[in-house]
Amino acid sequence: MAKYLLLKHYRGAPAAVNDVPMDQWRPEEISAHVQYMRDFADRLEKTGEFVDGQALAPEGAWVRYDGEGRPPVTDGPFAETKDLIAGWMVIDVDTYERAVELAGELSAAPGAGGKPIHEWLELRPFLSAPPTVTE
Amino acid sequence: MDEALLRSLTPGVLGILVRRGADFAAAEDAVQEALVEAVRVWPADPPRDPKGWLVTAAWRKFLDATRADTARLRREDRVHEEPPPGPAPSVDDTLRLYFLCAHPSLTPSSAVALTLRAVGGLTTRQIARAYLVPEATMAQRISRAKRTVSGVRFDRPGDVATVLRVLYLVFNEGYSGDIDLAAEAIRLTRQLAAVIDHPEVAGLLALMLLHHARRAARTAPDGSLVPLAEQDRGRWDTGAIAEGVGILQAALARDRLGEFQAQAAIAALHADARTAAETDWVQIAEWYDELVRLTDSPVVRLNRAVAVGEADGPRAGLAALAGLDATLPRHTAVAAYLHERDGDLATAARLYAEAAHQASNLAERDHLTRQAARLNARRSR
Numbered sequence: 001m002a003k004y005l006l007l008k009h010y011r012g013a014p015a016a017v018n019d020v021p022m023d024q025w026r027p028e029e030i031s032a033h034v035q036y037m038r039d040f041a042d043r044l045e046k047t048g049e050f051v052d053g054q055a056l057a058p059e060g061a062w063v064r065y066d067g068e069g070r071p072p073v074t075d076g077p078f079a080e081t082k083d084l085i086a087g088w089m090v091i092d093v094d095t096y097e098r099a100v101e102l103a104g105e106l107s108a109a110p111g112a113g114g115k116p117i118h119e120w121l122e123l124r125p126f127l128s129a130p131p132t133v134t135e
Numbered sequence: 136m137d138e139a140l141l142r143s144l145t146p147g148v149l150g151i152l153v154r155r156g157a158d159f160a161a162a163e164d165a166v167q168e169a170l171v172e173a174v175r176v177w178p179a180d181p182p183r184d185p186k187g188w189l190v191t192a193a194w195r196k197f198l199d200a201t202r203a204d205t206a207r208l209r210r211e212d213r214v215h216e217e218p219p220p221g222p223a224p225s226v227d228d229t230l231r232l233y234f235l236c237a238h239p240s241l242t243p244s245s246a247v248a249l250t251l252r253a254v255g256g257l258t259t260r261q262i263a264r265a266y267l268v269p270e271a272t273m274a275q276r277i278s279r280a281k282r283t284v285s286g287v288r289f290d291r292p293g294d295v296a297t298v299l300r301v302l303y304l305v306f307n308e309g310y311s312g313d314i315d316l317a318a319e320a321i322r323l324t325r326q327l328a329a330v331i332d333h334p335e336v337a338g339l340l341a342l343m344l345l346h347h348a349r350r351a352a353r354t355a356p357d358g359s360l361v362p363l364a365e366q367d368r369g370r371w372d373t374g375a376i377a378e379g380v381g382i383l384q385a386a387l388a389r390d391r392l393g394e395f396q397a398q399a400a401i402a403a404l405h406a407d408a409r410t411a412a413e414t415d416w417v418q419i420a421e422w423y424d425e426l427v428r429l430t431d432s433p434v435v436r437l438n439r440a441v442a443v444g445e446a447d448g449p450r451a452g453l454a455a456l457a458g459l460d461a462t463l464p465r466h467t468a469v470a471a472y473l474h475e476r477d478g479d480l481a482t483a484a485r486l487y488a489e490a491a492h493q494a495s496n497l498a499e500r501d502h503l504t505r506q507a508a509r510l511n512a513r514r515s516r
Contacts, residue, residue, distance in 0.1 A: 001244045001304070003267075048245065048276025051268050092268050094242050127497045 003051060003092045004099040006106060007122035010058050012083025017118030018111045025112045033117075036109045044091060044102070053089035060084065090126075099123060140185060141170060142256035148189045149253055150228025157197050159235060160281040163253065165200060169193035229254070230330045234293025237301040238284050245280040246301045247308075252277050254326075255319055265314045298327065299339050299395065306343050317347055328382075337386035338396030344379035345402035348372040360502040364411035376406045397426040401442075416445035433463050441469055449476035467493060468503055475510065484510035 022030065044050035062075040089106070093099050103123045111117035145166060152162035169192035173185075182188035236250040248266075251257045257265075263273035306320035324340045352366040361367075383399045401422045408414040423439035436459055444452020452473045459466060471486035487507035494500035 001247070001308075045269075045272055046275050046279070048248070048268075048272050048279060050272050092244070092266070092272070094244050125495065127500065128495060 001092070001094050002096070002099075002128065003090055003126040004103075005122075005124045005126065006089045006091065006103050007124065008086045008088065008106075008119070009122065010084035010086040013120040013122065016111075016120065018113070018115050019117075020112035022111075029110065029112060029114060032110050032114065037106070040106055040109075041089065049091050049093050049098075049102070051090035051092050053087070055087035056085055058084060058086070096125075099125075141173060144186050144189055145170065145256035146229055146232055146254045147186060148193055150232045151190050152193055152197060153231060153235070154228050155194070158285050159287070160278075160285045161197060161200060162193075163281055165193045165197035168196040229326065233298050233327055235284050235287060236280075237293065237298040238287055239294070239297060240283050240287075241280055243301070243304055245276055245283070246297075247304050248273060248276050249280040249284070250301050250323070251305065251319065255323055257314060257319070261314045265316050266308070295331070295333055295335065299335060302327070303339060303343075303395075306346075317343070317350070321347060334386040334389050334391045335393040335395050337382050338393055338399050341379040341383035341386065342395050342399035342402055344375045344382070345399060345406050348375035348379065348406065354498070358498060359505075360498045362502075363405065368409065371406065376403075379403065380406070392425065392429070394426060394429045397422055397429060401426075414445070416442055420446040433460060434465075437463055437466060437469055441472070444473050444476065449473045453477065464493075464495065465490070468499075471503075471506065480510050480514055484514065 022033075025033075041050060041053055064073045066073040091099060091102060093102065100123065103121045107119050107121050108116040109119075111119075148169070149162055149166045152165060153159055157165070166189075169189050172192055173189060177185075232254050233250070236253050237246050241249065248262055251262045251265075252259065259274050259277060260270050262277075263270040266273065268276075302320050302324050305323070306317050308316045321340070321343050324336070324343060328336045328340050349363075349366065349371050351372070352368070352370040353361055355361055379399065380403050383396065383403055386396050387400070401419050404415050404419050404422070420439065420442040423435065423442050426435045427439055437456070440452050440455035440459070443455045453470070456466070456470060456473065461467070467486050467490035471483045471490055474480075474486060475483035484507050487503050487510065491500050491503035491507060494503055
């Protein structure tokens with residue numbers, strides 16, 4: 001009844017508790033992590049709460065209109081300090097509490113040493129259609 | 136093939152199967168199969184009694200499926216003991232479906248989906264589109280809901296209040312997609328009102344009709360919100376208003392007031408005013424007092440503050456607002472409006488901007504941003 005966007009960051013979120021860069025995990029830890037995310041999405045589809053989810057490549061650029069007849073400006077490769085979205089999932093749930101609960105579960109995906117990453121996920125409600133109100 | 140006819144017959148057929156003792160999920164499957172067969176057979180060979188045809192076909196499908204089941208013997212016994220099907224009042228069956236679909240064991244979104252599917256006769260695809268989720272997600276939501284209620288026995292009537300909440304949720308979901316959910320909610324509530332004699336059912340139907348009557352005037356062609364005071368009242372649907380008022384008056388006459396009747400009374404007073412200035416705010420404020428008494432909801436108290444502001448002046452409105460939790464949705468917007476009416480444009484502009492930041496939907500956010508911009512422009516002139 002209400003849609004939320006879960007944002008996973010490559011960079012820009014507060015440091016995770018189990019904060020080891022993924023390239024230093026063992027391969028089976030990476031597989032377990034990927035499987036966890038896949039199972040999570042499958043489960044949400046079965047509960048009727050899944051809308052969509054995609055992973056994003058780390059490459060990205062800021063783009064801006066630069067005036068009539070000129071090509072858009074891009075800022076080139078990302079500077080080290082910039083936020084970087086790794087992927088997103090859209091869920092459709094009954095309550096905010098349920099959205100928080102699911103984000104918590106997603107944040108528990110296993111990382112290095114098979115332990116939960118405890119990474120920070122950004123949770124954003126969608127702006128919805130205006131409800132009918134009694135004035 | 137008359138799709139509307141099939142859709143209108145589906146709930147009744149489903150209800151009959153459930154009453155004859157078919158498990159809800161199995162009955163639903165059987166009805167779907169019967170519908171598929173109807174689509175195949177009817178064009179060449181239209182039945183004289185479409186509903187009877189569907190009941191017979193669906194019951195046969197149900198029996199086929201049941202026989203194939205592992206619990207075959209037990210169920211065949213039950214079928215054997217079942218009295219032969221005769222004409223039955225379809226009225227009770229539909230009512231049973233309403234209560235089943237709004238069963239307390241279901242989450243609100245599941246109850247809504249199941250109601251649209253089983254009582255409304257919509258396809259899974261249509262419901263998924265209306266709620267902007269993938270069809271697979273909605274299919275799962277519906278089959279989970281079916282499983283949840285599948286063991287439920289209906290020997291006692293369910294809770295009308297829960298059914299009404301589900302229907303109001305459908306109504307409020309808005310107007311996107313090829314299915315107009317508000318119109319669908321009105322259709323279903325009308326159907327419910329025809330089979331159950333309850334003042335709050337009538338109250339909800341009246342409320343929906345009165346809100347719906349103003350729908351065309353609520354948004355500008357560009358999609359932006361038009362406040363009640365600025366709406367072109369010539370675009371209100373007077374037929375729907377008259378119907379809503381009639382239903383409401385009959386309900387109120389029974390002297391069993393409930394929150395939907397009180398809300399409808401407020402909507403009726405708005406609909407009754409030829410211009411915004413003629414609105415009877417004193418009576419509206421009195422109805423809000425009733426509504427506070429019935430629901431004691433903070434949102435209602437907030438709306439009451441607006442009405443008090445109109446009836447007794449902005450200072451009285453601000454006083455009514457003072458005791459309320461400032462984190463309530465629209466609290467800041469109401470405060471902004473009352474401060475503007477009170478002449479404190481600087482505070483009003485600041486609060487409008489703050490309210491825009493907190494708005495949960497796009498049209499409202501844009502509207503509040505424009506209000507702030509309007510006051511800021513006026514102040515800097």
